[in-house]
Amino acid sequence: MNLAYIPSPSTGVIDLGPIPLRGYAFCIIIGVFVAVWFGNKRWVARGGTAGTVADIAVWAVPFGLVGGRLYHVITDYQLYFSDGENWVDAFKIWQGGLGIWGAIALGAVGAWIGCRRRGIPLPAWADALAPGIALAQACGRWGNWFNQELYGRATDVPWALKISEGPNRVAGTYHPTFLYESLWCVGVALLVIWADRRFKLGHGRAFALYVAAYCAGRAWIEYMRVDEAHHILGLRLNVWTAIIVFALAVTYIVVSAKLRPGREEIVEPKAAEAAESPEEAKDGAAEASEAPVESADANANADADTNAGADADADAPKADGTAEAAKG
Numbered sequence: 410m411n412l413a414y415i416p417s418p419s420t421g422v423i424d425l426g427p428i429p430l431r432g433y434a435f436c437i438i439i440g441v442f443v444a445v446w447f448g449n450k451r452w453v454a455r456g457g458t459a460g461t462v463a464d465i466a467v468w469a470v471p472f473g474l475v476g477g478r479l480y481h482v483i484t485d486y487q488l489y490f491s492d493g494e495n496w497v498d499a500f501k502i503w504q505g506g507l508g509i510w511g512a513i514a515l516g517a518v519g520a521w522i523g524c525r526r527r528g529i530p531l532p533a534w535a536d537a538l539a540p541g542i543a544l545a546q547a548c549g550r551w552g553n554w555f556n557q558e559l560y561g562r563a564t565d566v567p568w569a570l571k572i573s574e575g576p577n578r579v580a581g582t583y584h585p586t587f588l589y590e591s592l593w594c595v596g597v598a599l600l601v602i603w604a605d606r607r608f609k610l611g612h613g614r615a616f617a618l619y620v621a622a623y624c625a626g627r628a629w630i631e632y633m634r635v636d637e638a639h640h641i642l643g644l645r646l647n648v649w650t651a652i653i654v655f656a657l658a659v660t661y662i663v664v665s666a667k668l669r670p671g672r673e674e675i676v677e678p679k680a681a682e683a684a685e686s687p688e689e690a691k692d693g694a695a696e697a698s699e700a701p702v703e704s705a706d707a708n709a710n711a712d713a714d715t716n717a718g719a720d721a722d723a724d725a726p727k728a729d730g731t732a733e734a735a736k737g
Contacts (some may be wrong), residue, residue, distance in 0.1 A: 412566040414582050421555040431503040432555025440545030441470055448538035455537055456675040457529070465523030466536060469516045475513020480508030484639065484646060505556045509546065509627075510650055513620070528678040532613030536605070539619040540598040546623070547594035553587040561633035586630050593626035611672030612665050617658045624655035649662040 423430045449462040482489060482499045485506070489499040498504070517531075531537045553559045557572050561584025569582035600622055606614045628651040632644075639646040 414569045414571045415585055415588070416571050416643045417557045418555055421557075431449040433505050433552035436549050436552035436555070436619075437507075439476075441466070443548055444538060444541035444545035444694070447541035447544060449538070452534070452537040452675075455533070455672075459539070460679065461527060461529070462534070462538065464527065464655055465520055468523035469520040472519025472522075473516025474502065474507070475508035476518075477509065477512030478502050479515070480511025481506040484508060485637070487637075505552065507549075508655070509623075509681050510647075529675070530673065531614070533611070533673055533675050535613055536610060536615035539616040540601045540605075543594045543598035543601065543619055543623065547591045550587045550591040550594070554585075559587060559634060559636055560584065561589075561630075562635055568572060583635070584633055586633055589633075590626065590630050593624065593630065597622040597626070609672045612669045614662050614665055617661045617665070621655050621658035621662070624651040624658065627651045628655070630670075641736035 418432065421432045423432050423435050445463050445466050448466075449459060452462050453459050478499075487508075488494060489496050517535075520534065521531050524534050525616050554570075557575065557578065560570055560572060563581050564584050565582060566584075568585065568588070570585035570588070571582050572578055572580060574580040597619055601615055603621050604610060604618055610618065631647045631651065634645070641649055
């Protein structure tokens with residue numbers, strides 16, 4: 410019998426006054442706010458304008474949620490489409506079930522749309538947001554604690570998670586894999602922040618480092634879990650996914666560093682126009698100041714021509730009189 414353990418919540422619902430909110434959804438909402446807030450600070454520090462991260466997140470977050478849910482439903486289809494299961498439950502995202510791989514993949518599509526609309530490069534935006542995404546995952550994993558799901562093997566360590574009896578679960582104490590992954594994600598965020606400052610990561614390399622570091626932790630944490638999953642060659646599907654994505658991320662870091670070293674300069678179109686406007690104003694003022702001078706010169710020349718013509722007319726009679734006197 411364990412004398413020390415982490416208790417599970419008695420309910421997965423948080424009552425905000427008259428509004429009941431699922432703990433899982435609450436953790437996701439907190440994670441999104443953390444990612445946008447921290448990402449905005451990094452984006453501004455890199456030369457971007459405040460608010461751009463939030464504008465693009467309006468596209469990235471919904472796409473990410475849909476992608477995460479699709480990945481979960483596809484890889485765990487038996488939970489929704491087997492005999493005796495209700496396929497409508499596949500749409501009940503508040504009950505838990507988001508795959509990070511699908512969230513990142515489809516979320517990137519939404520981010521690409523948002524970046525394209527703002528005229529900024531996606532890799533630069535992803536680099537600024539990378540640590541914030543890791544912190545968002547750290548927050549989101551606590552949703553598994555509220556739902557008493559995705560825990561590890563049975564254990565009697567002092568930090569074991571106590572699970573109560575319920576559908577598809579047996580009461581006991583288990584490895585709190587949600588806590589392991591949450592702490593790992595905090596470490597990933599700190600790693601990316603340090604590496605970005607130390608090596609001036611750019612062109613998507615900070616984001617790739619986040620992906621690689623997350624996959625390294627997800628592989629061993631996934632190996633500890635006991636929930637139902639598809640296996641390939643003795644390993645869970647998500648372990649294989651983590652290995653493959655890790656290899657791709659590391660390859661990108663190496664190749665990108667050779668092809669495009671250093672960090673790109675962030676210049677948003679609106680900011681660039683604002684920066685050019687003072688120069689344009691100076692040029693306009695200079696042209697305006699030169700215009701009166703040119704007008705004055707033109708008037709002076711016109712007056713000179715008029716006076717010259719008048720003198721010529723006045724001299725003409727004198728010349729005629731002289732000629733007649735000579736004849737006489």
